[in-house]
Amino acid sequence: MSKYSKEIIIGVIPVILVFLAFLEFNIFPFIMMAALIAALLFIVRPKMNIPAKGEAPGSKLRKPAPMSFDEIGGQDRAKNELKEALEFIIKHEEIKKFGIRPLKGILLTGPPGTGKTLMAKAAASYTNSVFVGASGSEFVEMYVGVGASRIREMFKKAKAAAQKENKDSAIVFIDEIDVIGGKRDGGQHREYDQTLNQLLTEMDGIHTSESPRILIVAATNRKEMLDPALLRPGRFDRHIQVDLPDKKGRLHILNIHAKNKPLAESVNLEKIAEESFQFSGAQLESLMNEAAIYAMRDNNEFIEQKHLTLAIDKVMMGEKTDRETSKEERERVAYHELGHAIMAEVVTPGAVSQVSLSPRGPALGYVRHNPQQDQYLYTKEYLEQRIMIALGGAVAEEMFYGNRSTGSRNDFEQALNLVKMMIDSGLTSLGIVDRDMVTQEELMKANSVILEELTERTRETLEAYRAVFIQSLSILIKEEVLSGDQFRSLLAMLKQKSTA
Template sequence: MMKKKWLNYLPTIFIICIIVSLMMYSSSSTSENLNFTQFEKKAEKVEFKDSSITIESTIIQVEGTYKTNDKVTAFKAIIPNTDKNIEWLEETLSKDGGQITVTNPDANKVWVSMLAQMIPFLIIAVVFYLMMAKMGGGSNAKAFEFAKSRARMENDVKVRFKDVAGCEEEKEEVKEIIDYLKTPKRFTDMGAHIPKGVLMVGPPGTGKTLLAKAVAGEANVPFFSISGSDFVEMFVGTGASRVRDMFKNAQKNAPCIVFIDEIDAVGRQRGAGMGGGNDEREQTLNQLLVEMDGMTDNTGIVVIAATNRPDVLDPALLRSGRFDRQITVNLPDVKGRKEILGVHARNKKLASDVNLENLAKRTPGFSGADLANVLNEGAILAVRNRKNFITMNDLDEAIDRVMMGPAKKSKKYTEKDKMLVSYHEAGHAVIGLKLPDADAVQKVTIIPRGEAGGYNLMMPREERMFPTKKAFLAQITGLLGGRVAEEIIFGQDAVSAGASNDIEKLTKIAKNMVRVYGMSTLGPIQYADPQGNVFLGRDYTQGGNYSAGVAEEIDKEVRNIVDSCKKQCRQILEDNRELLDLIAKSLYEYETLTSEEILNLMNYGTIENPNVQKVEEVIVEPEQELPPIPAGVDQKDLDDAMNELTKKKDA
């Protein structure tokens, strides 16, 4: 590394040498050059100081200084080499007490000749070296670094627990690790051993990496981070060598945290899959197993790994003594989403109409990364519209963008297609309004987004931890609302392909009800296919665990569920045909309806609530003390006059 840094300064050093040489040359050329005639004339008028004489075969080189009018000037002169001139020079240069130095002319010629011979070879060597370095000739030096660990170390992690929201239980699980890294003696005195490894499992974007960094930040210890894919290379033994080097560096900086992201890339089950596994990856995994709990004692090193595929990990990696704890980081609930929005809204300029609690209720199923993206998209939209604050409309549009993509307002429907999409989305909305267990309608639009011609934003009325059979059936019925509405209005032969995504979702739900959850007449038996893929580390010899007869029964049960939901959906839409037409026509006209507007259409038949009237602002003047009644004026006459004046004013 030091050699590389020195080479980077080589062009600068070369340029500096050239500049210094030019300066020396320019400074040396400031002396006065005299021929023999000029030197003779000068010798009569000036006073010579110290001089040097170089006697060559035909000429005499004279260098020195002379003084005229208190001014000293350097000079050079060339004089023919004769005995007479040598005597004259000695007499002239020493007449005023000047010192004369005689130099050997051959002394400089030796060095000059040597440099003249060496410079071409030096130039060729430098050019050759630079060419080889450009062509990769220095790659042999990198061979010794190829087996080094790619883990990046952070000594001062700024992330703290206050920056991680929506996972309070997960924080509690890792607090012991922080205490151990700060004061390990408390645990050793009690005979306790801190977990050597913590495996964080959860969907993408739930904050597994952020939580691991917060542990290092709270404990104020070095944080080594590496991805599972950084271990394995095409060269045999590289991965195992990098694992050894990583733990060696961690041992030097103990206590510390080693974070391995996407550990399933290197920790998949050994000896499974097509071809019996991967030898290089398995060697890397074996070395990782040894380092975590083998012949070496890595005191003070806590390994934290993250994955969203724990089903493919090798059992030896998950056993106690290696990954002692498995922490599941789930998607946040409504309370967690509000806290996450509060964390990401710290540096955002929010308008007064923004309510983070309402925003959290409108984003079920969103991960922490999705919520951060919603606020960021809202900020971008506010800047694009040249606003000073992020409004609720910006965040509403941001939610739509994150879920479905940007609106394609330039895409124009034909009148027939626009009416078909309107009835399709109105069918979903009517089911959401009239079916008690269906999701609540939040927003309906026929503006295309992504691959969808329109969409319904429907949210659960309440977040359930365990969905029921009734809720699944209501969800299937809601997904059928668009297709059934098309059949009722336009006929069986005029249905469109716009319900393909709805059909895909409801089919998956119906199959899971029968094969996974046991919600059919086949009973509480699981008929699901083996979870996993042979190319992801699973055994390819496993097949379906039911017969062909059972498969036929499963298909019948799935069909019965969908048919019964479709029948119920048709009944609801036919009973509420007027509401279906009203919502469809309003969508055709306004293109987007909010939940309040849809409720107004259902209750009052109009977009706006007719019972809500604008109340004029009444300005009440503060009471003032009235002047006293003049003498001789009757109070009754005064009251009658005031009442009469009030009547005229009201009229």
């Protein structure tokens, strides 16, 4: 049914009634029937939990299961910062002595799946507050003014719910606030602007001395898109970054999700935490779930280390596929992956854990790397090495086939992102620059110079290991998997022959 069906029906019915009255037809029974149906809908609507027009779907009181901060792993810094902010609600009488103004809003920012929504629910439990939650998309409507009315309704619901439950405070949580809080550019999005204006008005109208006290918690992974009026002090007073967990945090999260799963005694979760670098909390939960699925497929009583290792590949690249490839295509993929593996092993000895030809997700093959230490600062040399590893596959194809394939597309995207990072960090011949102050031609020239130089260095390196390609190819085609130890032994044999 068309989204305008209701408006069409509302417009047509009066016309029909007027036409029938003009024909001297008795329309009184129709009017009475319509009134009766309207009365029944009015009575039934609350029992069916149908939101009225203008009422925010998310403004219905949500009673999430009690959650404590202890159940959220890997975010110690963010949790401590949030707890400190929540103390202003819990100890409101004490802070009056120091003339401290309680916070009105807390903005949680960070990548998807890091636990921002969980932290908002834990905040409600920590402060013994009513929790009213909604997503930013629930306030977006084609009708001007509907979103603004839903914002008003949500704050009224929060206050009413807190009074009904005899609680001193309520937490209003808005997920994906960038949907309604984006920067205003003077365009024609009047509905978005009115919704944002109403939110700003409601935040300004929060009197921190009133009871029940209202605290707004919002979450976004696109903070840079938010309107400056939202971010200023007096509205969202605290901005808390909820980052991807480090190794210690990942281990904590894995232990939380392993509590209800039968792990074998030989399982080493610390190693899994090392191998899952840059996994979010949601990905780690999925990892443990997929490992349990693999164990169930194998009819195992316990989840073993191999199941967790397979689960990492599944979360990163997707499920294994049954795609049939030709002999020529398999050889090309093998050369491609060996190019990545040789470059990785040359720049970082011991880096390769496995070279595989098993199709997984969109990839026809992949190289699994051994866990490296968490690293957050990168030198020019390190970034150049990462680019050379990414280019290794395409260069290997050129060495043996004289051309490239579409299999290098993702590798090139990775290389271009690394070059962009180098330019933005002042690690290129351009020096320290503002990207907006440099012409597109200059950026393209610097980009080409870097990639051409590193491509040539990659080719020179791989040419010295041409014998390893040839020796590894037959094993990889036959077995589909080449372990890191096998691969390193082939490299060592080549070195011995070259020095003999």
